[in-house]
Amino acid sequence: MGDILGEYDVLAAFWLTIQLAFFSAIGSLLIGTVVAIMRVSPVRILQLLGTWYVNIFRNTPLTLLMVFSILGATFILGINLAPDSITDNAKRWAIVMLSIYHAAFVCEALRSGVNTVPAGQAEAARSVGMTFGQSMRHVILPQAFRGSIAPLGSTLIALIKNTTVAAVIGVAEAAGLMSEIVENKGSSIGIFLIFALGFVILTLPLGVLFTSMSRRLAVKR
């Protein structure tokens, strides 16, 4: 185990994993919020577009999106995100695809938060004379936000684990390095444990944090 840590830069690989996760989390949050707003909007066509987005990207394997980003989008369609560097292009595409894919789940998480708010809350807000903006700001969104903490946490954890899929397009994050090591040195429990524990360390505290947060902030009904 020690010689592997000495010979290969495992920490650098995990640093790349963290980078991928960080930027994709922001990207998916942005796209996901837009899609969620479309899905809960009162305009039929926007709802439909949002629903289509979710159904398409939630049901397509992330691996397919990743492979397509290089073999299809870069090589054939000529959409290169970093013309002078192959590794940068792969890394940026990985972030784009992770964002697009997880945006579908972020959207569903946010929407489920909205769905936890009973209709009576909005009706009560209206009946005391609040405008649309007021009822959103003071009544609906605070509750909706609290309701979506748990599913958002799940999505973030899934995203961190899914950064490994970027290995299929040669991004040297944790899984990429691991398969390189396995190729050179053979597979062993030690190697597996190093990488597995890396992910346990990354995800477990987040899981605990989100669970306790969602409990603490839960709206008592």
Next chain:
Amino acid sequence: MSTSVLFDAPGPRARRRYALLTMLGVLLALGGIYFVLRKMAEASQLSPDLWTPFLTAEVWQQYLIPGILGTLKAAAISMVLAGIFGLVFGIGRLSQVSAIRWVSSVVVEFFRSVPVLIMMIFFFGLYAQNNVFDSELNPLAAVVTGLTLYNGSVVAELVRSGVYSLPRGQSEAGLSIGLSPSQVLRSIQLPQALTAMLPALIGQMVVVLKDSALGYAITYLELLNWSKTLGSAYANTVPAYIVAALLFIVMNYLLTVAARLVERRLSSRGRTTLHDVGPVQGGPDRASTVGGTSVQKMGPTNTAG
């Protein structure tokens, strides 16, 4: 539909605004389609001879159907094994013996937080070095192992929260007529919990099906891998991936619909169901409102691949 919560019935001004937004939506959709088509046209990916192969029997017989079968085979074996794994460790987590409970919890939590691809790479190497299986079988075995361990852990959580979500009266009634705790679990709680988790279980199959595409990384011949071969054989990479994506979407969408049907059927029989917590990951939806403590916790891992 959540619209009822957020929006009042529209008046004349709001209706005008909606009409404006509708136009904006149409423009957005058309713009998106135009962008994609233009990019594809620029790379001459729209030319008919790239697409007509999909109308021939040969493409289906030699590439796509073997691909679909490969995907379904891995998914089916994994789902069955994951069911067994999940049942064993789910019951383990409910055990009266604290050592069993503890071990099961560690196993489940561990495999839930390790990415499936990491497991697949590890087992692929392990099987290959030790000649555990016939060398042709190694990729399949590694895919199945990875999927089983991860999804089994998710199923174990489903079992546990399924039992927890039952009314306490159920187990109390069982105990009061003199059944032992394990008899209560076996003949009262589990049957109800398993029915309740059926929709979630079907939903989990979507995850298994999608994650089987990770087998691409360890040379397992599933739909994605076959599509790549198809793309090189007919020099139509982009169309091949698009068709593969459509096939995945159709298969997964059918599963989602099946889950919804089963759920509706169960609830029309007056059963409460444990909502799919992740798989279709729309699940978290209701996850936070159902079943008390553990249900929320289940969400965490479920999107992989």
